[in-house]
Amino acid sequence: MHYRYTFEKGSKKHQCPQCSRKTLVRYVDNETSEYLPMEFGRCDREKSCRYWKKPNGKYTNTIKIEVTPPAPISFHPLELVKHSGRNFKHNNLIQFLKTYFDDDKIKKVILKYLIGTSKLWNGATVFWQIDNKQKVRHGKIMLYNPHTGKRSKNRDGKAYISSVRSALKQHNFNLQQCLFGLHLINEIETQIVAVVEGEKTAVIMSLFKPEYVWLATGSKQAFKYEMLKPLRKFKVIAFPDKSEYSDWQDKALELKKIGFDISISNYLEDTIYSDGTDLADVYIDLLTLKKDSIEVRESHTGMILTKEEQIANKLLNINPSLGKLISIFELTDCNNNLIREKAS
Ligand SMILES: [Zn+2]
Known part of the structure; x- marks a missing residue:
């Protein structure tokens, strides 16, 4: 001044x-x-x-009042992304995915999201945030347990999380994040985008439902205009983690007022899953059930249940809305309009 x-x-x-x-x-x-x-x-x-x-x-x-122009956004060179795309034997998340998906599918998803491996911690994964102009804005480094697929935590109970810019000590890096997977929106034909919170969730859902483009906000607070702006011309369905529905719904109402076509699925809210459960957790849970070789007898008849029956029981008894969700997806694979009506 x-x-x-x-x-x-x-x-x-x-x-x-x-x-x-x-x-x-x-x-x-x-x-x-x-x-x-x-x-x-x-x-x-x-x-x-x-x-x-x-x-x-x-x-x-x-x-x-002297207005200093905003500092330009910093980008990582694409070379870094390329360089990180190796050593998947030492990438815990990829190893976890191998228990559920075949190598071909995993290779495809690695290439799709340009998933990387980091040496920051043994087994660490890099999620690159590449924007719709193919510029690399951020590399988030996270560590997962290769057996459970959950985040690894240190002795103090804190999850391992870092970034490429701090690993490279780029203190002047002007971070401006974008949605994880944003680089995919130029390629999509359906014009329907599914948004979740976690990068891992987006990757896994893309394996289960490759017909949708799965993007991740990276945090629940990042479900906001600045991040979602590039999706304005798309039909967006968001799947918040359990207990985050009302926050995302409030945001969606604001965004609708300024022209966004966005709906929030509330199916996780109705389930008995614990807070923080995401869509991929549920899909993996079902898959585990399918693979399970444990013999299950129905308590009141003593009949041995087939796997299909076990799954049906689980859906019916503990998780009534899950059946709804699956039918939503099955129904809508051939009719994109349905999914919009069903997701509230
Ligand atoms: Zn004088």
């Missing part, structure tokens, strides 16, 4: 219009570096003369 007209710097004095001594400090126009007329100034003889005429009229001082 600064004034346009200020006292001349230095010790130069001029003749005072009141006492005629050479004691007047004049005002200078900082934009032109020129003096204001002689009348504007202050006499140094504060006790005896007290002449002081501040700039007024056409010289009235206005406060100027």
